[in-house]
Amino acid sequence: DAGVTQSPTHLIKTRGQQVTLRCSPKSGHDTVSWYQQALGQGPQFIFQYYEEEERQRGNFPDRFSGHQFPNYSSELNVNALLLGDSALYLCASSTGQGNSPLHFGNGTRLTVT
Amino acid sequence: EDKVVQSPLSLVVHEGDTVTLNCSYEVTNFRSLLWYKQEKKAPTFLFMLTSSGIEKKSGRLSSILDKKELFSILNITATQTGDSAIYLCAVAGRAGNMLTFGGGTRLMVKP
Numbered sequence: 001d002a003g004v005t006q007s008p009t010h011l012i013k014t015r016g017q018q019v020t021l022r023c024s025p026k027s028g029h030d031t032v033s034w035y036q037q038a039l040g041q042g043p044q045f046i047f048q049y050y051e052e053e054e055r056q057r058g059n060f061p062d063r064f065s066g067h068q069f070p071n072y073s074s075e076l077n078v079n080a081l082l083l084g085d086s087a088l089y090l091c092a093s094s095t096g097q098g099n100s101p102l103h104f105g106n107g108t109r110l111t112v113t
Numbered sequence: 114e115d116k117v118v119q120s121p122l123s124l125v126v127h128e129g130d131t132v133t134l135n136c137s138y139e140v141t142n143f144r145s146l147l148w149y150k151q152e153k154k155a156p157t158f159l160f161m162l163t164s165s166g167i168e169k170k171s172g173r174l175s176s177i178l179d180k181k182e183l184f185s186i187l188n189i190t191a192t193q194t195g196d197s198a199i200y201l202c203a204v205a206g207r208a209g210n211m212l213t214f215g216g217g218t219r220l221m222v223k224p
Binding site: 004033035040041042043044045048056058088090099101102103104105106107 | 117119144145147149153154155156157158161163201203205211212213214215216217
């Protein structure tokens with residue numbers, strides 16, 4: 001049973017560039033959430049997708065956008081990269097109902113130079 | 114705004130010691146509190162607590178929630194080097210599964 005998978009594992013970008021990160025949820029899960037974890041801090045909620053729509057959004061600028069596909073996989077896009085966007089980006093999946101715990105992927109380490 | 118504070122920030126113990134990690138929170142419309150262990154990358158789920166006073170237990174790990182005082186503790190008995198990790202506490206407030214995380218407690222267990 002495949003867990004949450006993310007790609008790529010590492011990425012180096014230059015300020016001003018754009019980046020796309022990808023996530024496949026755990027089998028049986030239909031909800032995908034994205035979190036940003038800066039070094040030495042806890043993860044911060046970016047947004048959540050359910051039924052191909054953004055259901056909730058955290059305190060992140062519009063440079064952060066996402067998409068969910070009919071097979072429940074998801075993408076996170078970040079435009080006009082800033083040095084401060086350097087972080088571990090974690091994808092988490094869950095079922096859309098009730099209080100089910102999130103299952104996390106191994107993340108994508110993004111470095112902006 | 115929901116808020117989670119964990120203490121201590123870091124902890125160094127020796128194998129066999131017992132540790133207690135703390136998590137206090139402020140959240141609108143509390144739904145649940147969760148504990149995760151993060152070793153290298155992916156946080157792995159440990160416990161979800163929704164009711165006050167009921168201890169959740171898994172092997173040497175246990176956790177309890179106090180909804181009146183707005184805190185939770187995670188206990189690890191007979192610690193092993195494999196327990197070395199960052200332990201994250203998170204709360205779910207508004208509808209949906211959005212979690213607000215604390216900054217984590219970094220635990221190092223020395224042989």
